[in-house]
Amino acid sequence: MKRKVLLIYTGGTIGMEKDYETGSLRAFNFSHVFDRMPEMNLIECEITVHPFRKPLDSSDMGPKEWKKIATYIGKNYENFDGFLILHGTDTMSYTASALSFMLKNLRKPVILTGSQLPIGDLRTDAKENLLTSLYYASLYENDEAVIQEVTIYFEYKLLRGNRTLKYSAEYFDAYQSPNYPILGQSGVHLNIEKDFLLRPSRDADFNVDTHLSQDVLFWRIFPGMHLEHFAEIPSMKVLILQVFGSGTIFNTTKTEQILQLLRERGTEIVVVSQCVSGGVSFGKYTNSNVFTKVGAISGHDMTAECAITKAMHLLENPSYEGSFAENFNKSLCGEVSLEHH
Incomplete structure (x- = not known):
């Protein structure tokens, strides 16, 4: 039985060709990809x-x-066995993370891929990425999809989408999943690490929840930064702070005052780490205690891309019971390793 795959082309380098007059890249008609x-x-x-x-x-x-x-x-969930999204590489991790929260109780593969070089280039990575993604998108065993989550396939590796980040603008091997194992690798055989795959709960039906609020601000803390600037920013619902190491920030009275002021204004504060690997652990060092004091939320080992899209999805979303903090602290679709912290 031939599986049906819906290929959604959004843009990006993979669908480009070189304009030999100008030397620039332009999009070709992707309907002619065959x-x-x-x-x-x-x-x-x-x-x-x-x-x-x-x-x-x-x-x-x-x-x-x-x-x-x-x-x-x-809309097309019942008509297809798998979904492949072709996407530019720069923000693919954001899209994959957002989709992982919006596509609830997924039981079919949703795979994102792209390429560093256009499909027409002699040395392109587009063909391998596209062909192997199609294999993964149509992979079924005993009439059940092997992959039942949103993933990114790139340069021989299948990764959980909401655990990824783009770490190279130059190499074909552009994505990492620093805090979660690789789901599959393609060599001579297509290997799948079944123990690491996500499985939705059996009693819940697939549904789409497209709630996204854009009242989220992300800020990277740096040594010597004046936190007073936060007091001047008009009211924001969620402030995601990317702080040092396992969750530290400069230990001054001013820090606590400003963070407390934001909390009193009703701003939720989420804390993620600037380190690519590992995550936030409040209380490990004295300089993280201020976050516990003001009632900030730990992002644990979430990537920045994931924390941002999760906050956008949860903020004022009527389909969730409980507070923003309670829901943010849960693993909704394998995006965070709570047991390690």
Whole structure:
């Protein structure tokens, strides 16, 4: 039985070609991708291509586009066995994280991929990324999807989407999942680490929740920074602070006063680490105690991209019971390792 895969092309380098007059990259008509890559016809699945009307650079992808993708997957969920989203690399981790929260109780693969070089380049990474992603998107065993979550496939590695970050603008191996193991690797065989795959609860049905609030601010703390600037920013609902190491910040009376002021104004404060690997652990050092005092929320080992999209999804979302802090402290779809902290 041939599996059906819906391929959503949003834009990005993977669908570009070189304009030989100007030397710049331009988007080609992605509906003709089978002409560019006849190998796609050899894969044992039926592929339907749905390109965005206007292909977008990934720096133009945001909440509006995330909702559009989630809604489109929701509408077509019953008609396809898997979903593949082609996306520019710069913000792919944000989109993957946002989709992981919006597509609830997913039982089918949603895979994002892209490339560092255009599909027409001689040395392109686009073909391998696209072909292997199609394999993963159509991979079923005993009539059940092997992958039932939002993932990123890039340069021989399948990663949990909401655990990823782009760490290289230059190498083909552009993504890391520093706090969660690789879900699969493609070599001579397609390997899947089944123990690390997410499984939705059996009694919950798939549904799409596109709630996203943009009243979220992200700030990286640096030595000598004047926190007084925060007091001048008009009221924000969530402030995500990216702080040092395992959750430390300069230990001054001023720090506590400013953070307390924000909390009194009703701002939720979420704390994530500037370190790529590991996470926040309040109380480990004295200089993290201020966060406990003011009632800040630990982001544990979440990536910045994930913490931002999770906050956007949870903030004032009527479909969640309990407070923002209670929900943020839960692992909703494998985005955080709570047991290690």
